[in-house]
Amino acid sequence: xxxxxxxxxxxxxxxxxxxxxxxxxxxxxxxxxxxxxxxxxxxxxxxxxxxxxxxxxxxxxxxxxxxxxxxxxxxxxxxxxxxxxxxxxxxxxxxxxxxxxxxxxxxxxxxxxxxxxxxxxxxxxxxxxxxxxxxxxxxxxxxxxxxxxxxxxxxxxxxxxxxxxxxxxxxxxxxxxxxxxxxxxxxxxxxxxxxxxxxxxxxxxxxxxxxxxxxxxxxxxxxxxxxxxxxxxxxxxxxxxxxxxxxxxxxxxxxxxxxxxxxxxxxxxxxxxxxxxxxxxxxxxxxxxxxxxxxxxxxxxxxxxxxxxxxxxxxxxxxxxxxxxxxxxxxxxxxxxxxxxxxxxxxxxxxxxxxxxxxxxxxxxxxxxxxxxxxxxxxxxxxxxxxxxxxxxxxxxxxxxxxxxxxxxxxxxxxxxxxxxxxxxxxxxxxxxxxxxxxxxxxxxxxxxxxxxxxxxxxxxxxxxxxxxxxxxxxxxxxxxxxxxxxxxxxxxxxxxxxxxxxx
Amino acid sequence: xxxxxxxxxxxxxxxxxxxxxxxxxxxxxxxxxxxxxxxxxxxxxxxxxxxxxxxxxxxxxxxxxxxxxxxxxxxxxxxxxxxxxxxxxxxxxxxxxxxxxxxxxxxxxxxxxxxxxxxxxxxxxxxxxxxxxxxxxxxxxxxxxxxxxxxxxxxxxxxxxxxxxxxxxxxxxxxxxxxxxxxxxxxxxxxxxxxxxxxxxxxxxxxxxxxxxxxxxxxxxxxxxxxxxxxxxxxxxxxxxxxxxxxxxxxxxxxxxxxxxxxxxxxxxxxxxxxxxxxxxxxxxxxxxxxxxxxxxxxxxxxxxx
Numbered sequence: 172x173x174x175x176x177x178x179x180x181x182x183x184x185x186x187x188x189x190x191x192x193x194x195x196x197x198x199x200x201x202x203x204x205x206x207x208x209x210x211x212x213x214x215x216x217x218x219x220x221x222x223x224x225x226x227x228x229x230x231x232x233x234x235x236x237x238x239x240x241x242x243x244x245x246x247x248x249x250x251x252x253x254x255x256x257x258x259x260x261x262x263x264x265x266x267x268x269x270x271x272x273x274x275x276x277x278x279x280x281x282x283x284x285x286x287x288x289x290x291x292x293x294x295x296x297x298x299x300x301x302x303x304x305x306x307x308x309x310x311x312x313x314x315x316x317x318x319x320x321x322x323x324x325x326x327x328x329x330x331x332x333x334x335x336x337x338x339x340x341x342x343x344x345x346x347x348x349x350x351x352x353x354x355x356x357x358x359x360x361x362x363x364x365x366x367x368x369x370x371x372x373x374x375x376x377x378x379x380x381x382x383x384x385x386x387x388x389x390x391x392x393x394x395x396x397x398x399x400x401x402x403x404x405x406x407x408x409x410x411x412x413x414x415x416x417x418x419x420x421x422x423x424x425x426x427x428x429x430x431x432x433x434x435x436x437x438x439x440x441x442x443x444x445x446x447x448x449x450x451x452x453x454x455x456x457x458x459x460x461x462x463x464x465x466x467x468x469x470x471x472x473x474x475x476x477x478x479x480x481x482x483x484x485x486x487x488x489x490x491x492x493x494x495x496x497x498x499x500x501x502x503x504x505x506x507x508x509x510x511x512x513x514x515x516x517x518x519x520x521x522x523x524x525x526x527x528x529x530x531x532x533x534x535x536x537x538x539x540x541x542x543x544x545x546x547x548x549x550x551x552x553x554x555x556x557x558x559x560x561x562x563x564x565x566x567x568x569x570x571x572x573x574x575x576x577x578x579x580x581x582x583x584x585x586x587x588x589x590x591x592x593x594x595x596x597x598x599x600x601x602x603x604x605x606x607x608x609x610x611x612x613x614x615x616x617x618x619x620x621x622x623x624x625x626x627x628x629x630x631x632x633x634x635x636x637x638x639x640x641x642x643x644x645x646x647x648x649x650x651x652x653x654x655x656x657x658x659x660x661x662x663x664x665x666x667x668x669x670x671x672x673x674x675x
Numbered sequence: 676x677x678x679x680x681x682x683x684x685x686x687x688x689x690x691x692x693x694x695x696x697x698x699x700x701x702x703x704x705x706x707x708x709x710x711x712x713x714x715x716x717x718x719x720x721x722x723x724x725x726x727x728x729x730x731x732x733x734x735x736x737x738x739x740x741x742x743x744x745x746x747x748x749x750x751x752x753x754x755x756x757x758x759x760x761x762x763x764x765x766x767x768x769x770x771x772x773x774x775x776x777x778x779x780x781x782x783x784x785x786x787x788x789x790x791x792x793x794x795x796x797x798x799x800x801x802x803x804x805x806x807x808x809x810x811x812x813x814x815x816x817x818x819x820x821x822x823x824x825x826x827x828x829x830x831x832x833x834x835x836x837x838x839x840x841x842x843x844x845x846x847x848x849x850x851x852x853x854x855x856x857x858x859x860x861x862x863x864x865x866x867x868x869x870x871x872x873x874x875x876x877x878x879x880x881x882x883x884x885x886x887x888x889x890x891x892x893x894x895x896x897x898x899x900x901x902x903x904x905x906x907x908x909x910x911x912x913x914x915x916x917x918x919x920x921x922x923x924x925x926x927x928x929x930x931x932x933x934x935x936x937x938x939x940x941x942x943x944x945x946x947x948x949x950x951x952x953x954x955x956x957x958x959x960x961x962x963x964x965x966x967x968x969x970x971x972x973x974x975x976x977x978x979x980x981x
Contacts, residue, residue, distance in 0.1 A: 223859070224857070224859075243859045244857070244858060244859030245859045248859075256857060260851075260853070260854035260857040260858060261851070261854060262846075262847050262850040262851050262854060262855075262971075263850065263851070263971060264846075264850050264970075264971060265843075265846065265847065265850060269843055269847075272840070272843060273843060273844065273847050273855075273858055273860075274858050278840065
């Protein structure tokens with residue numbers, strides 16, 4: 172195979188951190204190449220250099236043997252490089268066709284473009300209507316917009332940054348068939364993910380990054396997921412352990428919980444009901460945007476609901492606000508770390524005070540006890556191994572994983588009766604994720620009830636006693652997590668959302 | 676009181692003139708806001724344009740040179756706002772308010788020697804025999820060039836935003852600046868250009884007041900039109916044609932209350948004077964029931980991190 176793209180000794184340093192240190196790799200035409208690594212290993216920086224968003228400090232790139240140094244994404248696209256972003260680079264208020272036109276050089280007239288979009292989406296089994304407004308689309312459909320935007324440019328190299336994190340298992344299957352078809356046509360694919368089983372199923376070769384350096388390469392189909400994970404982390408992984416336990420009495424009961432959407436692009440909740448018992452972990456799966464944020468808001472008290480829908484220890488708490496629910500023992504940690512779970516520019520002590528005031532008695536006669544808050548923050552930092560100079564650091568200065576350990580730890584340390592968490596390990600590296608999951612399991616073991624809302628199915632299977640899925644604001648029936656297989660889960664999550672297999 | 680003393684032909688011709696400064700200022704601000712920038716300095720840019728236009732028109736004797744100078748003056752002073760918000764990443768609300776105060780002060784200083792002078796008059800466009808058509812002639816075809824330019828500008832902005840690639844890019848930058856940056860569009864450059872366009876339009880609006888509507892120079896003569904323009908953009912849901920309707924509604928009400936004062940209606944003058952502001956806002960609030968039209972990145976500063 173001839174090399175399509177070669178990277179030789181690429182180095183990129185930011186103040187205080189070397190994001191990429193002497194990285195070399197090469198990709199052949201038609202090859203599916205995986206880029207593996209923890210958060211902060213330098214994957215994003217590397218692909219940004221290939222896509223022309225960042226300029227390397229040292230080293231060079233060769234495209235088919237010729238020097239390749241894109242000054243901007245436009246140049247990269249002209250050279251045949253397409254990229255599907257992890258956080259979608261889409262414009263909610265614009266239509267599908269307008270979004271696609273924005274990512275193209277010399278976009279044709281809207282009508283001609285719409286026809287081409289229909290043709291490509293038909294060919295690759297990615298049905299998509301050009302006139303729809305992107306804000307109304309599901310996550311899977313939005314990704315199709317990005318993929319089609321790339322395919323219309325007939326790329327030689329397609330970069331995919333964590334493409335499956337928002338898809339149901341069936342949608343993943345179909346995406347893989349599309350990718351295999353592209354690869355068979357000679358398009359090289361650089362595939363970034365930390366879902367190792369997917370990489371084993373799809374990729375021909377893998378390069379593993381750690382701390383900005385290449386620490387190894389492997390052929391994924393001949394390597395176990397565990398071996399790859401240990402190369403990524405550079406240490407032996409600990410899998411969370413759980414003791415078998417018998418759930419106690421019902422502590423939280425939802426009956427026909429319905430609520431309107433909170434904003435134009437939100438999802439209304441429809442007739443959600445379940446019982447939660449002490450000592451158990453209920454996992455709630457589903458593709459993003461199917462009511463997860465709304466369910467968390469309804470449980471935490473950010474959104475109050477009509478009477479008779481939420482019962483906590485036999486008391487109707489639908490009208491109570493977050494502070495009152497916290498006082499009772501119903502705690503929540505939302506998904507967005509910066510700006511929702513924590514105030515970015517406040518110190519850890521101040522952030523500890525914000526949710527801990529009532530239960531940790533940090534407030535007396537209306538006055539705040541900062542010494543006690545500082546002790547509380549220090550306890551969280553110590554017990555959850557949060558890497559930070561101290562409780563005086565601002566929340567913003569912590570890395571994602573460390574801040575996540577802090578915000579989860581802050582709730583766990585308050586001895587909740589019921590803890591609701593949304594995406595507890597989103598964007599967190601493997602060892603921190605394992606620690607957070609272990610803390611949730613320990614909490615359940617001590618007799619609390621835990622609800623874990625997540626899009627990571629592996630995580631849900633690891634921690635849950637029972638599993639349910641959100642789809643279009645409805646919750647499926649809950650089922651014991653043990654023994655559920657991927658196909659059943661996929662059905663609970665709403666199947667394929669109208670995707671079909673590639674036609675040619 | 677005798678309402679028949681109000682001449683409908685003069686009334687309509689008058690309100691077209693009253694609405695024009697507002698149209699200029701608002702359409703510029705609409706473009707600025709569509710790119711995601713909230714510039715509250717419209718009033719300051721208008722008054723700066725009013726004095727620049729007035730001074731240059733008086734010195735050169737050419738009203739059109741005055742308008743050109745007003746556009747340049749408005750654009751230059753808006754660069755101050757662009758520098759603060761796009762380069763220094765200062766808060767947009769505070770910077771806009773500062774720009775208004777700065778413009779009011781600067782114009783008062785520049786205008787000291789121009790108080791009490793009459794500027795050269797910009798003649799009406801000659802439509803030939805068409806201007807003699809009864810009613811339509813005096814109402815629609817007996818105005819100065821800038822009034823038609825304002826109309827043409829609104830239509831041009833509507834066409835550009837809706838049908839061209841440039842407009843699509845402008846809207847994209849305002850909708851999600853991170854995504855636009857990821858696709859390789861120069862967010863800061865596009866926004867700076869839009870801010871300057873907004874400044875030039877506000878300057879033209881200001882000069883229309885000092886050269887045509889009032890024709891003279893007095894301190895603070897824009898009298899809150901810039902603020903009405905800001906409100907108009909929001910309540911018009913960032914749509915150019917709806918903005919035009921709002922501007923004519925406001926202009927009509929201003930003209931009507933002036934006429935009512937003239938014929939001596941038994942309502943205190945203060946109520947009449949405030950009525951255009953109150954009624955315009957009430958009507959536009961009702962029209963703007965759909966709140967989803969705001970550009971997604973409006974008022975948020977953009978900083979390209981790596």
